[in-house]
Amino acid sequence: MVKRKTLLITLCIIMATCCSCNPKAPNKKNKFHKGKHLYSADSKQTLPTLSHGVLNSNENNKNDKKLLYLDNGTLPNIKYSLFLNNALIKSYTSKEDTSFPKKYSTIDGILTFRGDNLRNSPSFGTCNIKEEKLQEKWHFNTNSGTWGGGAGWTGQPSIVKWPKDVLKIMNIKDKFKNKDNFVEVIYASLDGHIYFIDLETGEETRNPININNPIKGSVSIDPRGYPLLYVGQGIPEKGAIGYRIFSLIDSSLLYFIDGRDGLALRNWGAFDSSPLINRKNDSLILCGENGLFYNIKLNTDFKIEHKKISIKPEVIKYRYTTKKTPEQGMENSPAVYKNLVYFGDNSGNIQCINLQNMKPIWTFDNTDDTDATITIEEENGKPYIYTANEVDKQGAKGICNLRKLDGLTGKVIFEKSFEAMSLLGKSPVNGGALATNIIGKNDIENLVIFNIARYKNFNGGILLALDKKTGKEAWRLEMDNYCWSSPAAVYTSKGKSYIIQGDSTGNLFLIEGTSGKVLHSINLGSNIESSPAIYENTIVLATRWGKFFAIKVK
Ligand SMILES: [Ca+2]
Ligand SMILES: [Ca+2]
Numbered sequence: 140m141v142k143r144k145t146l147l148i149t150l151c152i153i154m155a156t157c158c159s160c161n162p163k164a165p166n167k168k169n170k171f172h173k174g175k176h177l178y179s180a181d182s183k184q185t186l187p188t189l190s191h192g193v194l195n196s197n198e199n200n201k202n203d204k205k206l207l208y209l210d211n212g213t214l215p216n217i218k219y220s221l222f223l224n225n226a227l228i229k230s231y232t233s234k235e236d237t238s239f240p241k242k243y244s245t246i247d248g249i250l251t252f253r254g255d256n257l258r259n260s261p262s263f264g265t266c267n268i269k270e271e272k273l274q275e276k277w278h279f280n281t282n283s284g285t286w287g288g289g290a291g292w293t294g295q296p297s298i299v300k301w302p303k304d305v306l307k308i309m310n311i312k313d314k315f316k317n318k319d320n321f322v323e324v325i326y327a328s329l330d331g332h333i334y335f336i337d338l339e340t341g342e343e344t345r346n347p348i349n350i351n352n353p354i355k356g357s358v359s360i361d362p363r364g365y366p367l368l369y370v371g372q373g374i375p376e377k378g379a380i381g382y383r384i385f386s387l388i389d390s391s392l393l394y395f396i397d398g399r400d401g402l403a404l405r406n407w408g409a410f411d412s413s414p415l416i417n418r419k420n421d422s423l424i425l426c427g428e429n430g431l432f433y434n435i436k437l438n439t440d441f442k443i444e445h446k447k448i449s450i451k452p453e454v455i456k457y458r459y460t461t462k463k464t465p466e467q468g469m470e471n472s473p474a475v476y477k478n479l480v481y482f483g484d485n486s487g488n489i490q491c492i493n494l495q496n497m498k499p500i501w502t503f504d505n506t507d508d509t510d511a512t513i514t515i516e517e518e519n520g521k522p523y524i525y526t527a528n529e530v531d532k533q534g535a536k537g538i539c540n541l542r543k544l545d546g547l548t549g550k551v552i553f554e555k556s557f558e559a560m561s562l563l564g565k566s567p568v569n570g571g572a573l574a575t576n577i578i579g580k581n582d583i584e585n586l587v588i589f590n591i592a593r594y595k596n597f598n599g600g601i602l603l604a605l606d607k608k609t610g611k612e613a614w615r616l617e618m619d620n621y622c623w624s625s626p627a628a629v630y631t632s633k634g635k636s637y638i639i640q641g642d643s644t645g646n647l648f649l650i651e652g653t654s655g656k657v658l659h660s661i662n663l664g665s666n667i668e669s670s671p672a673i674y675e676n677t678i679v680l681a682t683r684w685g686k687f688f689a690i691k692v693k
Contacts, residue, residue, distance in 0.1 A: 216461050216462055216502055217459055217460070217461045217490070217499050217502050218459060218460050218461075219457060219458060219459035219460075219499060220457075220458045220459075221455060221456070221457055221458075221497050222402055222454075222455065222456040222458070223453070223454070223455050224453055224454055225402065225454075225456075230496065231455065231496055231497045232495065232496050233420075233494070233495055233496070235420045236419070236420070236478075237417070237420060237422070237478045237494040237495045238419075238477040238478040238494075239256045239415070239417050239419070239475050239476075239477060239478075240417070240418060240419050243255035243256050243260075243362050243415075243418075244362035244363075244364075244418070245362065245363055245364055245418065246299070246300060246301070246302060246362070246363075246364040247263060247264075247299075247300040247322075248263055248297065248298045248299040248300050248322065248360075248674065249261060249262070249263050249295075249296075249297055249298045249672040249673070249674065250297055250299065250359060250360045250361070250362050251297070251357070251359040251360075251362070251413050251414070251415060251416075251472070252293055252295050252356075252357040252359070252413035252472045252512065252575075252670070253295070253472070253512060253514070253575055253625070253670075254672075256415050256474065256475040256476070256515075257474060257475075257476065257514060257515040257516065257578075258472065258474045258512045258513065258514045258515065258575060259514045259515070259516070259577070259578045261295070261625070261627040261628075261670065261671060261672055261673060262627055262628065262629045262630075262672075262673035262674075263298065263672075263673065263674050263675065264674065264675040265629075265630055265631055265632045265675065266629040266630065266631055266637065266673075266675060266676050266692050267631065267632070267675075267676060268629075268631055268635075268637060268676075268692055268693065269693060270693040271637075271649060271658040271659060271693075272649070272658075272659045272692075272693045273647060273649050273659050273660070273661045273678075273690050273691070273692060273693070274661070274690065274691045274693055275661070275688060275689070275690055275691075276341070276677060276689040276690060276691045277340065277341030277688075277689050278341065278686050278687065278688045278689070279326075279334065279336055279341050279686065279687040279688075280685055280686060281328045281329075281330045281332065281334065281681075281685055281686065281687065282328075282330040282331075282332065283330055283684075283685055284329065284330045284331055284353060284376075285353070285376065286329040286330070286353040286373075286374060287329050287330070287683055287684050287685060288328055288329055288330040288684065288685040288686075289328060289329060289665075289669070289681040289682045289683050289684055289685050289686050289687065290326065290327065290328055290329060290354075290355075290668070290669040290680075290681035290682075290683075290687070291329050291355045291373070291668045291669065291683055292355060292411070292573060292623050292624075292668040292669065293355070293356055293357050293411060293413070293472075293512075293575075293625075293669065293670050294327075294355065294356070294357060294668060294669025294670065294680075294681055295357035295413070295625075295669060295670040295671065295672050295680075296324050296325060296326035296327075296357070296358070296672050296679050296680075296681075296687070297324075297325045297326075297357075297358050297359065297360045297672065298322060298323070298324050298325075298338060298672050298674045298679060299322065299323050299324075299325060299360050300320075300321070300322045300323075301321070301323065301364065302364045304443060305364055305365070305366055305443065306321070308366070308388055308443060308446045309345075309366050309387050309388055310345050310346075310387075310388065310389055310390060311323070311335070311344050311345050312343075312344055312345060315337060315344045318337075321337070322337075322338040322339070322674060323335055323336070323337065323338065323344055324336040324337070324338050324679050324687075324689075325358055325360060325368065326358070326679070326681065326687050327354035327356070327357070327358045327370050328353075328354060328681075328687075329353045329354065329355065329373070329683070330353070331349055331350055331351050331352050331353055331354065331376075332347040332348065332349050332350075333347055333348040333350070333354070333358060333368065333370060333385075334347045334687070335347065336687070338674060338677060338679070338689065341689060345390070346390070348368075348385060348390050350370070350372060350383060351376065351377040351378070352372045352373070352374060352375060352376045352377055352378070352380065353372070353373045353374040353376065354370060354371065354372060354373050355371075355373030355374070355409075355411050356370075356371040356373065356410060356411040356412060356413055356472075357413040357472070357670070358370045358413070359413050359414050359415075359416065360387075361416055361418075362416050362418050363416075363418045365439065365441050365448060366386060366387035366388050366441075366448055367384060367385070367386065367387065367393075367439070367448065367450075368384070368385040368386075368387050369382075369383075369384055369413075369414050369416070369423070370382070370383050370384075370385070371383075371409070371410025371411060371412060371413070371425075372398070372408075372409060372410060373409050373410075373411060374409065375408065375409075379395070379397050379398075379399070379408070380397075380398045380399060380408035380409060381395055381396045381397045381398040381399075381408050381410065382395070382396040382398065382410045382425065382427075383395055383396075384450065386448050388446055388447070388448060393448075393449065393450055394450055394452055396410075396425075396427075396433070396454075398410060398427060398428065398429050399429070400427075400429055400431060400456075402431070402456060402458060403427070403429035403430050403431050403458065403467070404429075404430045404458060404460065404464075404467045405428070405429050405430045405466075405467035405468050406429070407428050407429055407468060408427075408428070408429055409428040410425070410426075410427055410428060411428065411470045411471075411510075412425055412426040412427065412428075412469060412470065412471060412472045412473065412482075413472040414433075414472070414473070415472075415473060415475055416437075417475075420436075421436065421437050421438065421439050422434065422435060422436050422437060423435045423437055424473050424475070424480060424494070425473065426469035426470075426471065426472065426473055426482050427468070427469065428468040428469065428470060428485075429467070429468060430458065430459075430464075430467030430468050430469070430484070431456045431457065431458055432456070432457040432458075432459075432469070432473070432480075432482070432492065433454060433455070433456060433457075434454075434455040434457065434494060434497060435452050435453070435454050435455070436452065436453040436455075437450045437451075437452055438450060438451040438452065438453065455497060457492065457497055459490075459499070461486070461488050461502055463486050463487060463488055463504060464484070464486045464488065465486055465532075466484075466485040466486050466508075466532075467484070467485065467486070468484060468485045469482050469483065469484045469485070470485065470510040471483055471509065471510050471511060471512040471513065471575075472512045474512060474513045474514060474515050474524070475494070475515075476515045476517065476522035476546055477522075478493060478494045478495050479491055479492070479493060479494070479500065479522065479546065479547075480492050480494055481513045481515065481524055481546070482513065483505055483509025483510070483511075483513060483526060483528075484509065485508050485509075485510075486508070486532075487504060487505045487506055487507045487508055487509055487528060487532070488502055488503070488504065488505065488509075489502065489503040489505045489509060489513065489524075489526060489544070489549070490502045490503070491546065491547075491549065500547075501548060501549035502549065503544060503549040505526060505528050505540070505542070506528045506533075506537075506538065506540050507528040507529050507530060507531050507532050507533050507537060507571065508528065508529040508531040508532060508569070509526060509527075509528050509529070510529060510573055511526070511527055511529075511572045511573055511574060511575050511576070511625075512575040513525065513526045514526075514575065514576055514577075514578050514587075515546060515578075516578045516607075521545070521546065521547060522546030522547065523543055523544065523545060523546055523552065524543070524544050524546045525541075525542070525543055525544075525576050525578060525587050525589075526542050526544065527539060527540065527541045527542065527571070527572030527576065527589050527591070528540055528571055528572060529561070529569045529570065529571035529572060529573060530559045530560060530561040530569060530570045530571040530593065531561055531567070531569045531571070533561070534561070534563065535560060535561055535562075535563050536558065536559075536560050536561070537558070537559065537560075537561065537571070538556045538557065538558060538559070539556070539557050539558075539559040539570070539571035539572055539591045539594070540554055540555070540556050540557075541554070541555045541556075541557070541572070541576075541589045541591075541603070541605065541610070542554045542555075543587070543607070543610065552610075553605075553609060553610030554610070555605060555610050555612075557591055557594060557601070557603075558594070558595075559571045559591050559592065559593045559594050560593040560594075560596075560597050561593060562593075562597075569592070569593075570591070570592045570593025570594070570621065571591060571592060571593070572589060572590065572591055572592070573592055573622075573623040574589070574590040574592070574622055574623060574624060574625040574626060574670070575625040575670065576588060576589045576590075576625075576626075577625075577626050577627065577628045577638070578607070579604075579607070579628065579636065579652065580628070580630065580634075580636070581630050581634030581635070581636055582630075582634050582635055582636050582652065582653055583604070583628070583636045583652040583653060584607075585606055585607055585608070585613075586604045586605065586606065586607060586613055586652075587604070587605050587607050588602065588603065588604045588605075588626055588628075588638065588652075589602075589603050589605070590602050590603070590622045590625070590626055590640070591603065592621035592622060592623060592643075593621050594617075594621070595617065598619070598620055598621060598643075599617065599618060599619060599620065599621060600617075600618045600620065600621035600622050600642070601615055601616065601617050601618060602615070602616040602618060602622070602626060602638070602640060602650070602655065603615050603616075604655060614654055614655035615655060616650065616655040616656075616657065618642060619642075620642040620643045620644045620646065621642065621643050622640060622641065622642045622643065622667075623643065623668045624640065624641035624642070624667045624668055624669060624670050624671070624680070625670035625671075626638050626639065626640045627639045627640075627670065627671050627672075627673055627678075628652060629673055629692060635652070636651075636652025636653065637649055637650065637651065637652055637658070637692065638650040638651075638652050638655075639671055639673065639678055639692075641663075641667030641669070641671065641680060642667060643666050643667070643668070644662075644665075644666065645662045645663045645664050645665050645666060645667055645682055646660050646661075646662050646663075646667075647660060647661055647662070647663055647667065647678075647680075647690060648660045649692065661690070663682050663686070663688055664682060664684075664686070665682040665683055665684040665685075665686075666682060666683040666684070667680060667681070667682055667683075668683055669681040669682075676691055676692050676693075677689050677690070677691055677692075678690040678691075678692065
């Protein structure tokens with residue numbers, strides 16, 4: 140999902156197709172059994188049997204592209220297959236509780252895209268705001284490769300306050316190891332490097348890691364505070380394309396997932412998706428642009444006293460087709476509630492999968508390409524999800540639907556439709572929703588806030604606040620320039636909300652959360668596609684052309 144070149148490459152792979160604009164009701168009704176932690180569509184589900192181990196494994200069938208029809212009768216719209224370490228398996232059950240812990244991370248900071256498994260926490264801590272102004276604190280110049288530098292879409296950094304004992308054993312410069320309240324920014328660039336920067340000063344804290352290929356997605360850092368970095372590759376230039384896990388003790392590569400996978404139904408190996416790591420059961424989940432969903436038992440062995448970390452992954456791959464999969468692949472980041480994972484795909488399917496047995500629970504036709512990450516909120520012990528689609532397969536004009544769905548059934552709670560445009564052609568730049576929404580907290584706890592690109596006019600956009608219960612519009616901010624960058628909310632200790640929003644001409648806005656009123660803006664010089672991560676009063680984000688910025692909210 141980078142403009143120009145990426146989409147050129149992607150265009151060679153995709154088939155131009157016209158999808159139905161009519162949203163459909165969810166496919167199926169399933170009975171749900173609410174246990175202590177687990178939700179299941181399968182009343183006979185038994186726990187536990189074995190850990191990430193082979194269940195009913197049959198032949199080693201690496202090249203078999205025939206799909207098993209596992210959920211006979213319950214989900215006629217989806218066919219899927221499961222592979223464990225590349226062997227086809229008939230079914231799977233984890234012996235462990237696969238639900239995510241309520242608190243995503245044990246350490247301070249922003250460790251994955253939008254901060255946690257609900258994908259609704261891009262800001263850490265509270266913001267002390269007096270003047271209601273934005274001010275540059277520092278900027279950092281990246282290199283520039285064929286794709287430029289800085290960061291693209293989704294391009295969010297991680298911001299990490301390391302545990303002291305872990306800080307000691309990593310290859311960080313000594314002055315930072317001994318610095319009080321040291322917080323490290325870890326930022327992957329379109330120039331092919333992952334940079335390490337002191338949040339306070341903008342100085343480099345260690346040598347960059349170079350993967351020699353442009354990175355578009357957002358890095359993840361292990362939520363246990365382990366020195367592990369997870370990063371996807373956006374474009375193939377040198378060598379294989381795929382997903383990498385590095386040790387941050389010595390910057391060594393521990394593991395590589397080859398995105399061009401004989402089991403996949405699409406021969407495109409990029410990863411814009413940012414994974415989630417379940418610290419309770421040592422597993423990682425990730426979406427691939429090859430159409431595979433990965434559930435990986437990491438088998439992490441961290442011996443801090445020996446300054447050693449290793450992983451020994453066991454990989455489950457989930458492959459599927461629906462009646463609506465002209466284009467395979469996922470570019471958004473999986474969102475999780477307990478043991479239920481949600482993601483959208485390039486064809487506009489949304490699905491919910493039970494991590495306990497890797498069975499799909501429901502699918503939903505979300506109209507068009509869905510790259511914006513789904514967000515989740517629990518209401519009365521039940522998950523609800525928010526999602527919005529692009530205008531892509533629909534053509535130069537189409538409908539962007541903002542939706543709230545019941546997370547257990549896929550049933551529509553509300554749906555609001557807006558006309559939007561898209562740039563087609565050899566270098567398409569899509570409109571509709573590319574930005575991930577905000578589910579409001581504190582003084583905007585009644586609101587969900589979406590951004591629609593190319594609304595009303597071709598270059599324009601709109602930031603829209605809707606009532607969470609009804610979908611009724613609470614306020615709107617029509618914008619001269621569209622936004623792919625996700626809005627992010629910060630809150631004062633008293634619970635007053637402010638929205639941070641970057642646009643495609645480099646404007647960064649500070650907006651009052653309750654009213655949508657622009658309070659201040661600064662211009663960073665070029666297109667902001669990246670989404671911000673915010674640590675207390677400091678926003679970190681990038682422009683497409685060569686710069687990372689730390690911006691203070693005063
Ligand atoms: Ca897409
Ligand atoms: Ca698209």
